[in-house]
Amino acid sequence: MKHPVVNQDDCISCGLCAEVCPEVFRLNDKDLSEVHNPAGASEEKIQEAIDCCPVQCIHWES
Numbered sequence: 157m158k159h160p161v162v163n164q165d166d167c168i169s170c171g172l173c174a175e176v177c178p179e180v181f182r183l184n185d186k187d188l189s190e191v192h193n194p195a196g197a198s199e200e201k202i203q204e205a206i207d208c209c210p211v212q213c214i215h216w217e218s
């Protein structure tokens with residue numbers, strides 16, 4: 157199944173993805189975004205979070 161992946165090397169810890177879609181994304185103890193529940197929200201909502209990332213470090217993998 158298609159699921160979102162965060163490239164943590166590029167994450168700047170802005171927190172936007174976790175604000176837009178907290179069901180799927182959260183900041184870990186290093187303040188980097190991580191996917192805690194890849195199926196926690198609709199594809200549209202996950203896409204919204206992907207689109208709001210200022211450094212485009214979230215992408216889909218299948």
Ligand code: SF4
Pocket residue numbers: 162166167168169170171172173174188189208209210211212213214
């Ligand atoms: S929106 Fe992008 S840069 Fe901001 S916390 Fe999420 S993954 Fe990191």
